[in-house]
Amino acid sequence: MTSSPVSTPDDIATALPAFAEIEAAAKRLHGLAVRTPLLESPALNDRVGGRVLLKAETLQRTGSFKFRGAYNRISQIPDAARAAGVVAFSSGNHAQGVAAAAALLGLPATIIMPADAPAMKLANTRAYGAEVIPYERSSTSREALAVEIAERRGATIVRPFDDAGVIAGQGTCGLEIADQAAALDAQLDALLVCCGGGGLTAGCALAMAERSPNTAVYTVEPEGFDDTRRSLVGGERVSNTEGGKSFCDALLSPTPGHLTFAINQRHAAGGLAVSDAEVAEAMAYAYRTLKLVIEPGGAVALAAVLAGRIEARGKTIAVVLSGGNVDPQAYAEILARESDAA
């Protein structure tokens, strides 16, 4: 039940999901995942001098894209293993996705979460019926803890990104973007994806390679946590320096996954990084102008466009808003700071 993560080149090649698995995931998710809208704001277009299409995964079930991958993965657990349930480790959005998917499918779920995760993420995960085990970020290996619990119970670990079923599920987001852009007669020059471990990017990149091959897919990460960007530049997986700080709590994974990096290395055009100040400005812009609630980690791709980290003038760029689970007080503080600065 506790399949190890793949790591050898042969293992990786064998485990990579094919495009057909994204299509299969879309069938499984039909009627359960929200087909989130691809939004367009005249004010945003005017500001950047291009056309920006916003994939609002903030409006997804559980408030982030993570439900897609979690449900796709859990729905494929063999009958004999279902009663023992699932175990996951997550900073909060994968936690909610796994908890909600397991509840829909009738499996018990245990989620290992940082004790300092946003209160909303902890509360929602419990509200979906999962058992939450808090851990201290500094002192505990969450993965080792998950493996220990899974082995003891015979439960299935649902990894947050380095899993073919999870990647294929996230890829349904990219499939929808390609379909929705085509319905608007929009030729996407680029797609910007918020990136932690790289699962959403990998899924979307696989989908775009098949459906919109001329679209350049970029990861966007917080400064200091741009392990995927640096790995893409260097051609091998590198880790973030320890001790970095960012308020993008959803994007603090230390290293790209084996599977996700193999896919992103092949299909992504490159990586971008944004500062926390740029993310805060994007969140304030989202509130004031877009009327959308976006969490820090969900706003990095929008921040990259607003801060000019990619040239948008005359271009058509799709941007994933990957999640909206942010405590109201934290949002209020960001808005208050931005007002002072304005």
Place this chain on the structure above:
Amino acid sequence: MTSSPVSTPDDIATALPAFAEIEAAAKRLHGLAVRTPLLESPALNDRVGGRVLLKAETLQRTGSFKFRGAYNRISQIPDAARAAGVVAFSSGNHAQGVAAAAALLGLPATIIMPADAPAMKLANTRAYGAEVIPYERSSTSREALAVEIAERRGATIVRPFDDAGVIAGQGTCGLEIADQAAALDAQLDALLVCCGGGGLTAGCALAMAERSPNTAVYTVEPEGFDDTRRSLVGGERVSNTEGGKSFCDALLSPTPGHLTFAINQRHAAGGLAVSDAEVAEAMAYAYRTLKLVIEPGGAVALAAVLAGRIEARGKTIAVVLSGGNVDPQAYAEILARESDAA
């Protein structure tokens, strides 16, 4: 240029917009107004035991539906009258709609706004290039001031609701709801519309009467400002009692319009009213669960569903979220109060 509002029965009958004028408005607005999404939230459906479809006019150009009516009306001003510009009076959303529409069409705009309107509404209206004239709610007749300015300049008054061109423009919102619901194979039992002077309701009711005649259209107003509800009950236009209080700044019109009431009397099923506390709860729910920013006046229809003012169990109900222009500090205070209460 300063056509009086209609008031005699014959005038009203002559001035009522026909359904064809909504279709004509939709053509004028194509590519300029946002075709806002009709959103669905599994969490909200679960909570009410029915299917709720949310028409997110918060995502409209200028952050509210008002752009639709303003643009439709202003675009029909004869060439000879364009240089003298437009004058409007508004608590803030019509102000922004008129200012943005006039800017797109190249007409100067003067807007009379309450001095205590939300800061965001005042700032945005100015940012669209309009001249803003503040007035004191208690001491000045904003309509008399508008007439005086319009006569002096030869400018055209763009009334906030009692105008066939404005009503037809707002009706495009209803047209989209009918089309979008049909695309989802959803049979709408009811449509709930936030109601101030009744322009949005009248436009939507006209559209639904033609496109979805079995849908019951309800106005939703703040308690103490339910002049339309009481007028519908009594069969004639009545006014709100002076001195009432509500934080739904967009919905404080004292009396239904002549045209809007004539339409709503014929086509609306009835009126609902919600308390400020229910509106605050709806705004908190929108932030936490829907990830949408909704202003008080834009949240009354959602509040009616959440508070059980209409039975949603087993029904399919469309709800207009009419605007999202709310100062961050005001929103933060509502969220903080709701957190304390939770």
